[in-house]
Amino acid sequence: MSVLTRNEAQTRAQLLDVHRYTVDLDLTTGEATFDSTTAIRFTARTAGDTFVEIKPETLRSLSLDGQPLDPERLDGNRYPLDRLTAGPHELTVAATMRYSRTGEGMHRFTDPADGETYVYTQLFMEDVQRVFAAFDQPDLKSVFDLTVTTPTGWTVLGNGVSTQAADGRWHIAPTPPISTYLVAVAAGPWHSVTTQHAGLPFGIHCRRSLAPHLDADADEILDITRACYDRYHEKFDEPYPFDSYDQAFVPEFNAGAMENPGLVTFRDEFVYRSAVTDTERQTRAMVVAHEMAHMWFGDLVTLTWWDDIWLNESFAEYMGYQTLTEATRFTDTWTDFGVARKGWGYDADQRPSTHPVAPDPDAVPDTASALLNFDGISYAKGASALRQLVAWLGEKDFLAGINTHFSRHKFANATLADFIDNLATATDRDVHTWADAWLRTTGVDTLTAHVETTGHSWNLTVDRAGDRPHRITVGTYDHSLDTHTGTDQLTLRDRFDIDIPQDGTPVTQPGHRPDLVVLNDHDLTYAKIRLDPGSWDTALTHLSGIPDPLTRALVWNTARDMVRDGELHPTVHLTAARTHLPYETDLALVQGVLGFAATQIADRYLPPQDRPTALATLTSLCRDLLRRTEGLTAKDWEQAPGTTTPGSPDPGLRLIAVRHFIDAATQPDAIQDWLREGTVPGGPELDAELRWRILTRLAVLGATDETAIAHELDKDPSATGQEGAARCRAALPTAEAKAAAWQAMFTDDTLSNYLFTATAQGFWQPGQSELLHPYVARYYPDAIALAARRGPAIAEAAGRHAFPAHAVDPDSIRLGEQALTDPALTPALRRKLTDQLDDLRRALAVRDAH
């Protein structure tokens, strides 16, 4: 198979003008394959040679302008169209195509809960070629007109409104011009909730076995959808460009969601079967808002080539968080962004694989290299850069520039240069220079505060390691005594903006020096922050007393990257968590800090002999949180999301404490009691997610067996149950269990992407290093062969979840470095391994630093 290069795409875009695809898919031809017939109408501007792409099981026939062509001439995924004459043409291609089990192309899933089958497409990058023949590149936009034949009882969803012409034969309304990677079909006996908004049909869909869970949240999901839709119409001059808005929650989906015009697909874990926190609801709302932003940025105006993926993703990410705060009950989204997303960007930006937010086009020569850029740089750093741009430009000018961008390039394509030129029309500021400094460079700047007292005033100087301009807010805080409670707290004295670099003179402020000076309060820029020593002492002792959660998030992020840089002992971070989290009210912060403490500090940064003590600290912290949230009634657990009474215990906080207590338990007794009783004392009652979580932990501890796992699977035979059982079985601390799990992951090529991931998640456990030691060396050759056989999605899962991430030792790193020289390594796995090895090196350096 050949990957498309940028040069080939440019040549083909100059030659061809594509008008219309008429596609006929027959989904009734068996479980392994489906039939695909495509007619493409296009014009060649001059005479020339080109090719069309398809990845068929069997290419049955082709014709050009009515003349048959020889199917044998297919070369990999390319069919040559030689000596094409100038003028209009029609190419028809008939083929048998294979269903996918990896979430790429036309994925087919049979629900173990009820035996119903569903199929959906994920055609991103170049997977349209797995479904029908196409000139597959983003800047050859066309009208798509699809007809789909299905078994009776199915519904077909597509980019446009779908109608059933005869039994099982569905026609989808033709699209306006869109890119090949954005075509979508989802077919099956969907459960649907439909409504109308602003004169358009809106629908949400899921498989039937999840129907009660979708129904329970339908109002919430549709309210968010309507609120975002209305807010985008206030921001954008161009109206929503498509004829309907469907959101389908589909099984075994690899990403969070995909922005197909008129038919967004989401992973169906977003249809919550078990109790979730309000932060998780906010995440779902954020994904709804993110994907809808893509309808304009990505779908209406599309990147010309894949080097500008960041422009799509950064924009949608920024707009998603910002629009939620403006239009919905989730008004604190930037705290979650600070805690859950920014670290992803900072981490990626400090690895050897980092790249500029906007890479040089030459650095993205083909689709395989473009696929590597779906990372913390393109999403989190890019969105942080846009947030800083808005702080610097002002939102009014930013939106004016965006609207110019939409009106100039609608239903067409644009580049970064177009985007910057369009922004420049709206402001006097030098956007081109800003873009060079922020988008064309790599790495994280560090801003360090120096505070000194001078008589009746104090001075602030900010040192900058790095070259970017920053506009930041400085927050100053003082101790005060709450006379009612007798407790010490921090109150805000002042906030002011400064530009960095400073012009050579320090900022002078009246009065004594504040107890705490916070750089980048409001978190408007993207940089590492180092407080002055006095402020750092105040922060460590009074972190939970800082009034604004976004400021607390910033201080926690500072502590986090000081640990990663070897500047703060991991146990100091753990002690701060033990001290302050019991008083933390922001769920995203509790979740984020506990997650880092458990998976990084306890599992990686501390030497193995210190891990039991760290886990004991975490379980006692969780017990504290459980005590703080006692007294919840059954009614509290059932009440509408987001309606917690201020001052009363938060069920979400209790749920986080329960989950982390389970994951950190070193003795089986307490959680075994919970499982037997079916409830945590004082609630919650255990739902399927918590039962599987406990059973997984018991498996890790060797306190359960196959009989108990099989019994649990009888009670929950759903797809999630199958994943839970696979995770438990792989976690059992026996040589037989590990051998069976390894065999399944690396030799069974029918294993779905989701069952692969669940097995991998169970397999590696930091407390089982002796048992797992032989697999560290086996991992590299087995993963390299697997990635070559099964493609990018499985390569990603193998690199992320099946990697021996707890083998923090020089031997393991050496094995990995040798593997990087293997010529059989695919680009997707190489990137994953490079990053994982860098994380291992960093963990080793943190251990060595103290």
Ligand SMILES: [Zn+2]
């Ligand atoms: Zn996106």
